[in-house]
Amino acid sequence: MAATADETEEHTDAPEPESAERRRRPGRIAGAVSVFGELLITVGLLLGLFVVYSLWWTNVLADRKADKQAEKVREHWAQGTDQGPGALDTKDGIGFLRVPAMKNGSVLVEKGTSTDVLNNGVAGYYTDPVKAMLPMTGEKGNFTLAAHRDGHGAKFHNIDKLHKGDPIVFETRDDWYVYKVSSILPETSKYDVGVVDAVPKESGWKKPGHYITLTTCTPVYTSRYRYIVWGELVRVQKVDSKRTPPPELR
């Protein structure tokens, strides 16, 4: 009974039931093909979203975190809670890296180069495989840093805009450390740990000095190789009461 009722209804709805039926219900293979096509579209959308996530969203998150952290450090400095030159608070960050050629303002420097640290939109100083020599100690050594090229703040994105002689300034609570780029290694293996040695072989330096090393990945959007920039300390300038930046930053 129900079946016949349905049939009559169909008949009244569609004057040509056979052709309408064929159009509405494609065959099994056509159905499978269309599901497969929709799956492909879905995968494409997923990959597109992942690109948006890595190149935009991680920057938003990291910059937000880094700004908050930087504010904390600045406040800390303003209050002068660190007592004496030996008391160094390495947890919140030790200072700011300012490289005019990279056009990225001041980058907070924190301890360590693990992804947890670097994903917060900061530059990290090496603790492994070779410990970085911090400039505040005043001793000769290599101040080795790493930061992201893309995503998570992308603090070293413009590292390729740095040329020989460009200033790299490191700002601490009490001093401006002004470095000048002395050599660049545009591509090296990620296993090339020699680049963060106290006196890196490829840098051309022969004896220990006050050096700085920036490392990040290259080419952009990949991690195939590492890009290295070496600089040497030219002078140290005391921070005045107004925190007037050194001429290199003006």
Place this chain on the structure above:
Amino acid sequence: MYGWFWRHLPGNVWVKLLVSVVLALAVVYVLFQYVFPWAEPLLPFNDVTVDNQ
């Protein structure tokens, strides 16, 4: 797949559209909040240090 999904949504076209948009946003949220952060370290796009590993 999506056609089947659309046919099984309740309400008229506008309600269906609204429900679809909300669901799509929920999916994007879950992806950005949980799936991508989990997947990212597994992909070789963002290693910047030199090391022995």
